[in-house]
Amino acid sequence: MTLSPPLTSQSDPPLPPWESLPTMYDLPSENPEEKGLPDEFHFLQPLLLYLTFQPINWSPELVYSAADLNLYYDLEHPLWYKRPDWFGVVGVSRLYKGEDLRLSYVTWQETANPFVVVELLSPGTEDEDLGNKQSQKDKPPTKWEVYERILRIPYYIVFSRYTNELRAFHLVGGHYEPMNLIDGLLPMPELGLSLGLWSGSFRGISKLWLRWFTLDGELIPEPTEEATVxxxxxxxxxxxxxxxxxxxxxxxxxxxxxxxxxxxxxxxxxxxxxxxxxxxx
CATH class of the missing domain: 1.20.5 (Single alpha-helices involved in coiled-coils or other helix-helix interfaces)
Structure with missing residues (x-):
């Protein structure tokens, strides 16, 4: 004999929404067809990188960086693009042709490719971000293939806010080689900067952040910090x-x-x- 569960009395109060409906973990802010679209962390972390990216070897007028901007890389397939969480370029005008804000970064119309790119791991993007996913025939290449083989970006950084793991790769002989932290930092002498993890408060949120330092390990202050100082x-x-x-x-x-x-x-x-x-x- 099979017992049926007791019926809920009509007098029982309904469950509150936070108990009966999906949570933010069940409903991430992502397009099912394009994983990894920005959540709140994907806004704040690139903003901190943007505010502190100040290469001392370059004039500020020849430094450009962007977050979540389409990066077009193949003249033969002009509609193919990647959208890095953040990337930095040196040797190009801050404004496109010195006149206007960019709508996207079209490499065949620019004088330089990105020099450093940062990807923030999201559920579902790990394999592609870390080069464990191969491109399919007649399909666009993976991020790793674009950054390493097509654009030949010198530094590729991957950071997970879930594990606080920082992984970095340097282009050596046409291939990415893992970089080791030196005193907790990833030096990039061509920029006169280092990249590393910093435990502190940014925009009122205290956690471990990825941000820029000098080669000597001093923080590059962002505007509110400069105002405080x-x-x-x-x-x-x-x-x-x-x-x-x-x-x-x-x-x-x-x-x-x-x-x-x-x-x-x-x-x-x-x-x-x-x-x-x-x-x-």
């Missing part, structure tokens, strides 16, 4: 000025007291019949 320096300068003024007042008071003591001493000497002005030094 400037405010702290101004406050310190104000405190130092106030302290200097206080020291000047104290010194003036001490000088007045010393003068008064000298006058009292001179008066007493005169009362004893000694002229203080005739005393030898």
């Amino acid at each position: 400037a405010a702290e320096e101004a406050a310190n300068a104000k405190e130092e000025a106030a302290a200097a003024k206080e020291r000047a007042i104290v010194a003036e008071q001490e000088a007045t007291q010393a003068k008064r003591k000298a006058e009292i001493l001179a008066q007493r000497l005169r009362q004893l019949g000694v002229n203080p002005d005739e005393l030898d030094d």
Whole structure:
């Protein structure tokens, strides 16, 4: 005999939506046909990279970076593109032909290919991002193939916010070779920069972030940090000025007291019949 589950009483209250409906983990912000579209982290992390990408070996006017922008790479297949989570270029104008914001990055119309590209792992994109997926016949090549073999991008970085694992590859002899961290950083001497992980707060969110450093390991500050530093320096300068003024007042008071003591001493000497002005030094 099979027992049937008890029927729910009509008087039972309905379950709240957070118990009865799918959560954000069940409904990710992704197009089923194109995995890896931005979530909130995919907005903030590239923004931090964008704000701190300041190659010291290049004029700011010849530095360009973008996030989630179509990157067209094959003149024979002009509709094929990749969309890196973030990429940086040196040697090109900040504006397209020095005139307008870019709608996309079309490599056959630019003077330089990206120099560094960053992919942030998303569920379902790991195999392609890490070069474990092969391209199919008559289909566009994978990201790895485009970055390594077609565009020959010198540095390829992959970061997972789920495991906090940072993996980096450097183009050597036409192939990507794994890079080792040096004192926790990935140096890129051609840029005068290093890339590494930083534990801190960005836009009010405290976690482990990927960001740019100098080759010596100093943080490249983003604008709000620069403003904070400037405010702290101004406050310190104000405190130092106030302290200097206080020291000047104290010194003036001490000088007045010393003068008064000298006058009292001179008066007493005169009362004893000694002229203080005739005393030898």
